[in-house]
Amino acid sequence: MSKTMGTLMVAMTAVGLTACAGPRAFTQGTYQDPEQIVMLSDRWNQNDMQLVAKKIVESLGFWITRDALTKPVVILETPKNRTTEHIDLQALYDHVKTAMINSGQVTFLDKAARQEIAEEYEYQGSGYVDASEATGPGKQRAAQYLLGLVITSTVQQVGDKKVVYYKSTFELTDIETTEIVWTDHKEITKSFKKRSIGL
Numbered sequence: 001m002s003k004t005m006g007t008l009m010v011a012m013t014a015v016g017l018t019a020c021a022g023p024r025a026f027t028q029g030t031y032q033d034p035e036q037i038v039m040l041s042d043r044w045n046q047n048d049m050q051l052v053a054k055k056i057v058e059s060l061g062f063w064i065t066r067d068a069l070t071k072p073v074v075i076l077e078t079p080k081n082r083t084t085e086h087i088d089l090q091a092l093y094d095h096v097k098t099a100m101i102n103s104g105q106v107t108f109l110d111k112a113a114r115q116e117i118a119e120e121y122e123y124q125g126s127g128y129v130d131a132s133e134a135t136g137p138g139k140q141r142a143a144q145y146l147l148g149l150v151i152t153s154t155v156q157q158v159g160d161k162k163v164v165y166y167k168s169t170f171e172l173t174d175i176e177t178t179e180i181v182w183t184d185h186k187e188i189t190k191s192f193k194k195r196s197i198g199l
Contacts, residue, residue: 042164042190043085044083044085044087044166048166048188049091049095050095051186051188052092052168052188053092053095053096053099055184055186056096056186057095057096057099057100057103059182059184060100060105060172060184061100061103061105063182064105064106065105071104071105071106071107072106072107072145073107073108073141073143073144073145074106074108074109074143074144074145074146074147075109075111075143075145075146075147076093076097076108076111076146076147076148077147077148077149077173079093079148079149079150080148080149080150080151081151082150082151082152082153083151083152083153083166084153084155085153087151089151092149092151093149096147096170107141109140109143118137120135121135121136121137124136144176145172145173146172147170147171147173148170148171148172148173149169149170149171150168150169150171151166151168151169152167152169153165153166160193160194160195161191161192161193161194162191162193162194163189163190163191163192164190164192165187165189165190166187166188167186167188168185168186168188169183169184169185170183170184170185171183
């Protein structure tokens with residue numbers, strides 16, 4: 001076998017082994033403080049969600065205290081994402097809902113569970129359940145307010161610079177009168193600069 005042929009075979013073997021190994025996987029990780037600001041990309045992230053939730057919880061709590069409301073009963077409207085990104089707006093709702101419930105200021109109704117609850121009523125009224133313990137329709141709370149969310153974004157990009165702007169707007173609507181009784185928003189602007197590969 002010639003020297004050139006031998007070198008070629010070694011090179012082909014090395015390429016084959018590399019191909020079999022596949023792409024490298026992330027194998028080592030560490031826990032991070034979820035409150036720490038981390039921006040690995042120019043997309044919406046958990047820090048954006050926390051900043052929005054903090055502002056809205058403070059604002060809504062102040063409005064409830066100012067108007068001396070006693071635990072208003074609220075139901076969540078389907079959130080509207082008017083950005084070009086996939087954003088988990090339910091997670092943002094959950095942040096706000098959890099904080100407001102834990103503050104003792106708001107009662108939230110579970111709209112998503114209504115169908116399952118209706119089915120449970122039927123089962124408990126079927127005779128399989130002890131009649132003295134069975135629950136049924138007619139005692140659910142009525143929502144007084146509807147809490148809605150709209151998020152929008154704009155992107156400006158010139159050369160290697162990019163600016164991303166988000167606006168998250170919350171509204172609380174009186175269901176009886178359809179009056180918007182409270183609204184507030186949080187704006188977030190993030191700047192990025194593209195770096196050359198290897199720098």
